[in-house]
Amino acid sequence: MNKKVYVGIDLGGTSIKMGICSVEGSAICEIEQPTPKGHYLEVLSTFNQLLGELLLQNGLLMDEVMGVGVGVPAFLNVKKGFVYNTVNLDWKDVPLKAELEQALKLPCFIDNDANTAALGESWQGAGRGASHLICVTVGTGIGGGLFLNGDIYHGALGLAGEIGHLAVRPKTGRQCNCGKIGCLETEASATAIAFYAIEALKLGKATTLQEKFQSIGTITARDVLDAAKNGDPVCQEIMDHVSYNLGFALAQLSNVLNPEKIVIGGGVSKAGSFFLDPIREQFRMYALKKVAETVEILPAELGNSAGWLGAAWLVHRNLGHNGGKIAK
Amino acid sequence: MNKKVYVGIDLGGTSIKMGICSVEGSAICEIEQPTPKGHYLEVLSTFNQLLGELLLQNGLLMDEVMGVGVGVPAFLNVKKGFVYNTVNLDWKDVPLKAELEQALKLPCFIDNDANTAALGESWQGAGRGASHLICVTVGTGIGGGLFLNGDIYHGALGLAGEIGHLAVRPKTGRQCNCGKIGCLETEASATAIAFYAIEALKLGKATTLQEKFQSIGTITARDVLDAAKNGDPVCQEIMDHVSYNLGFALAQLSNVLNPEKIVIGGGVSKAGSFFLDPIREQFRMYALKKVAETVEILPAELGNSAGWLGAAWLVHRNLGHNGGKIAK
Numbered sequence: 001m002n003k004k005v006y007v008g009i010d011l012g013g014t015s016i017k018m019g020i021c022s023v024e025g026s027a028i029c030e031i032e033q034p035t036p037k038g039h040y041l042e043v044l045s046t047f048n049q050l051l052g053e054l055l056l057q058n059g060l061l062m063d064e065v066m067g068v069g070v071g072v073p074a075f076l077n078v079k080k081g082f083v084y085n086t087v088n089l090d091w092k093d094v095p096l097k098a099e100l101e102q103a104l105k106l107p108c109f110i111d112n113d114a115n116t117a118a119l120g121e122s123w124q125g126a127g128r129g130a131s132h133l134i135c136v137t138v139g140t141g142i143g144g145g146l147f148l149n150g151d152i153y154h155g156a157l158g159l160a161g162e163i164g165h166l167a168v169r170p171k172t173g174r175q176c177n178c179g180k181i182g183c184l185e186t187e188a189s190a191t192a193i194a195f196y197a198i199e200a201l202k203l204g205k206a207t208t209l210q211e212k213f214q215s216i217g218t219i220t221a222r223d224v225l226d227a228a229k230n231g232d233p234v235c236q237e238i239m240d241h242v243s244y245n246l247g248f249a250l251a252q253l254s255n256v257l258n259p260e261k262i263v264i265g266g267g268v269s270k271a272g273s274f275f276l277d278p279i280r281e282q283f284r285m286y287a288l289k290k291v292a293e294t295v296e297i298l299p300a301e302l303g304n305s306a307g308w309l310g311a312a313w314l315v316h317r318n319l320g321h322n323g324g325k326i327a328k
Numbered sequence: 329m330n331k332k333v334y335v336g337i338d339l340g341g342t343s344i345k346m347g348i349c350s351v352e353g354s355a356i357c358e359i360e361q362p363t364p365k366g367h368y369l370e371v372l373s374t375f376n377q378l379l380g381e382l383l384l385q386n387g388l389l390m391d392e393v394m395g396v397g398v399g400v401p402a403f404l405n406v407k408k409g410f411v412y413n414t415v416n417l418d419w420k421d422v423p424l425k426a427e428l429e430q431a432l433k434l435p436c437f438i439d440n441d442a443n444t445a446a447l448g449e450s451w452q453g454a455g456r457g458a459s460h461l462i463c464v465t466v467g468t469g470i471g472g473g474l475f476l477n478g479d480i481y482h483g484a485l486g487l488a489g490e491i492g493h494l495a496v497r498p499k500t501g502r503q504c505n506c507g508k509i510g511c512l513e514t515e516a517s518a519t520a521i522a523f524y525a526i527e528a529l530k531l532g533k534a535t536t537l538q539e540k541f542q543s544i545g546t547i548t549a550r551d552v553l554d555a556a557k558n559g560d561p562v563c564q565e566i567m568d569h570v571s572y573n574l575g576f577a578l579a580q581l582s583n584v585l586n587p588e589k590i591v592i593g594g595g596v597s598k599a600g601s602f603f604l605d606p607i608r609e610q611f612r613m614y615a616l617k618k619v620a621e622t623v624e625i626l627p628a629e630l631g632n633s634a635g636w637l638g639a640a641w642l643v644h645r646n647l648g649h650n651g652g653k654i655a656k
Contacts, residue, residue: 132484146584153476155586156460157618162583165616170576178616248498255490256474256581258483288493288506290485 005060006315007068007106009047010113010307011035013088016043018050019308020060023316025124027305029058040091044103051104067107069314070100071116071307078111078154109314114161115152118145119310121263125301130260134253135300136163138246138266141177142185146257151317164189166249188245190221190268196238197224207234225271240278247282254283254291265300272299333388334643335396335434337375338441338635339363341416344371346378347636348388351644353452355633357386368419372431379432395435397642398428399444399635406439406482437642442489443480446473447638449591453629458588462581463628464491466574466594469505470513474585479645492517494577516573518549518596524566525552535562553599568606575610582611582619593628600627 005028010017012035019030031054036042047068055062074086081097100108111119118127118135127133133147144163146153153160164185165178173182186192197209197219208227213219228235250262262283268275276297284292302309333356338345340363347358359382364370375396383390402414409425428436439447446455446463455461461475472491474481481488492513493506501510514520525537525547536555541547556563578590590611596603604625612620630637 130484144584148476148481153585156458156588157586157622159586159616159618160584162586162616165583166580167576167614170614180614180616248495252494252580253584255493256472256488257481258485258487258490260484286495286498286508288487288490288508290487294485 004066005064006312007051007054007065008116008308008310008312008315009068009070010116010304010311011043011070011072011089012113012307013073016046016050017304017308018047018054019305019312020054020058020065021309021312023066023320025309025313025316027124027309028060029054030305030308035089037090040089040094040096040099041103043089044099047100048103062106065106066319067109067315068100068104069109069111069116069311070096071113071311072096072110073113076110076112076158078158081108081110083110107315107319109311109318111152111311111314112158113307114143115145115154116308116310116314117143117265117306118147118161118263119152119313120302120306120308121265121300121310122147123313123316124309125306126263126298127261132257132259132261134163134250134257134259134262136246136250136262136264136266137300138189138264138268140189140191142189148257163249163253166252168245168249184245184249188242188249190266193221193224193238193242193268194219196241197235200234200238205234208232209235221268222271225268225275229271229274239275243278244282247279247284248286250279250297251283251286251291254295255288258291259295262295262297263300264297265303265306269299332394333392334640335379335382335393336444336636336638336640336643337396337398338444338632338639339371339398339400339417340441340635341401344374344378345632345636346375346382347633347640348382348386348393349637349640351394351648353637353641353644355452355637356388357382358633358636363417365418368417368422368424368427369431371417372427375428376431390433393434394647395437395643396428396432397437397439397444397639398424399441399639400424400438401441404438404440404486406486409436409438411438435643435647437639437646439480439639439642440486441635442471443473443482444636444638444642445471445593445634446475446489446591447480447641448630448634448636449593449628449638450475451641451644452637453634454591454626455589460585460587460589462491462578462585462587462590464574464578464590464592464594465628466517466592466596468517468519470517476585491577491581494580496573496577512573512577516570516577518594521549521552521566521570521596522547524569525563528562528566533562536560537563549596550599553596553603557599557602567603571606572610575607575612576614578607578625579611579614579619582623583616586619587623590623590625591628592625593631593634597627 020028074083076083083094083096121127131150135145137143142164144161169182176183176186228239348356402411404411411422459478463473465471470492472489497510504511504514556567
């Protein structure tokens with residue numbers, strides 16, 4: 001069997017995304033299904049069923065699959081393939097790599113989902129060609145992954161990349177879920193954007209979102225972005241706050257890590273240059289001159305496919321053509 | 329010839345430190361001499377002369393030397409062995425590796441001096457045994473080196489590790505030499521400690537340093553530390569400011585890099601726990617829980633020998649027993 005493929009799985013609290021790509025990283029097919037709640041063995045059985053379906057639908061054979069990578073929303077030990085605890089699944093102390101290999105009868109590799117999303121963008125997305133990359137996802141929280149020297153950087157305990165917990169307002173900010181004050185996540189996530197808009201509405205500030213808020217009872221980050229784009233001064237002020245905090249935090253990180261690129265993903269990044277240009281401007285103000293001149297800040301390209309493609313890269317990294325050596 | 333040694337050189341603006349160590353990293357001998365001013369060939373000729381002297385004095389032969397590593401106070405390209413420009417030497421665009429190899433007739437390797445100091449502590453100093461390490465030197469400025477995955481991390485242009493330019497007071501701080509505002513270096517270096525004390529003296533604040541300042545006309549960071557230790561409230565306040573800024577900045581970095589250890593060097597670190605304990609306390613306040621619980625903050629151990637030992641490690645890294653693979 002000559003032609004080989006990799007399988008990648010992005011395991012989320014709500015849904016499972018599975019895809020198959022060539023050894024060069026071209027997506028061949030993908031499938032999505034709700035995540036079964038309950039015991040992790042149910043999830044593994046869903047993996048098995050989805051893999052069978054995908055192969056059948058695309059005329060591929062099990063023998064052609066070199067291995068399976070899985071991105072898990074969890075605190076885990078990559079080398080041991082062990083999951084300590086998960087974020088939105090009720091798992092604890094699961095020897096996931098071993099269990100996966102038994103269930104799927106294929107070599108399996110795991111990493112956390114923030115890292116696999118970063119790996120996807122590094123391999124096939126906006127980060128293509130860069131060896132040193134910072135990936136940030138601005139969503140409900142702010143997640144991150146560091147791609148350094150051509151591989152994901154895990155740090156001592158696998159905790160590296162917690163960009164959302166850089167303190168941007170350590171004295172004056174709000175309390176974060178992590179227990180600290182004024183984290184980037186509490187100031188610039190999609191949740192924070194909506195929070196600041198709702199706070200302004202409650203204070204009776206004049207904004208075009210008033211009507212929507214009164215009829216629906218809530219506001220999304222996307223609403224705030226759209227209103228800011230249309231010139232709403234209250235929403236513009238909120239977005240200025242967000243740009244400053246993201247630009248400032250990314251500049252700090254870049255002064256120390258000297259990346260080639262920064263890739264920003266998550267729902268709000270779809271607003272493109274309206275969202276990114278002010279971040280770039282703030283970044284340049286706070287980055288060292290050579291860093292400011294050379295770092296590219298780019299929107300993520302792969303959307304929901306980044307996670308499974310990055311998970312598939314784990315197979316490439318471990319079993320790829322160059323004999324298990326780190327390669328892009 | 330069985331027994332082999334490495335030579336390390338720490339090239340400073342004022343003096344050259346050269347040492348010889350075993351392949352295990354035990355220092356055998358070292359020598360120091362003022363740096364000749366002028367053309368870089370004069371420096372290379374001094375290297376040659378010092379190497380001859382060291383070998384002769386210690387009964388070693390040229391054939392026993394596996395290679396020479398040099399730490400240079402410069403912006404350089406490690407792979408190409410090329411120096412773009414230096415900080416305290418008047419060099420520009422020097423193909424240093426090639427010139428060194430021609431002058432010394434040995435394999436030579438270069439890196440910048442902040443990195444070689446970090447490598448020395450990682451290999452034989454306070455960082456022994458750690459694969460992920462942040463090194464900080466609190467001196468005239470604040471320098472840094474990142475030892476990640478068992479090797480120095482350079483970043484895209486070799487600029488990584490600029491810990492001194494993390495902005496801790498981006499809105500309210502003083503102007504830094506780098507052009508930005510409120511860098512860690514302007515708030516917590518030895519220069520900053522002395523600056524804040526002199527400022528307090530000029531404002532007529534009641535401090536025990538008054539007499540010394542009036543008779544000598546200046547104050548050192550060490551004076552401020554000693555006075556703080558003896559209960560001088562003005563100096564204690566300055567040291568609180570320094571501890572907060574160092575602890576805060578190192579916590580930010582650790583939340584993202586998840587190191588095992590942080591090693592703090594430079595003159596003021598010799599004050600030991602009086603200097604380090606308040607930094608540790610502030611660090612714990614601003615680091616994520618697991619990071620705060622696991623990262624050790626330690627004083628540098630090697631003093632002035634860190635630079636040449638780290639430079640010698642460059643030979644170990646490239647020509648060591650494990651065939652040029654990254655190793656500690």
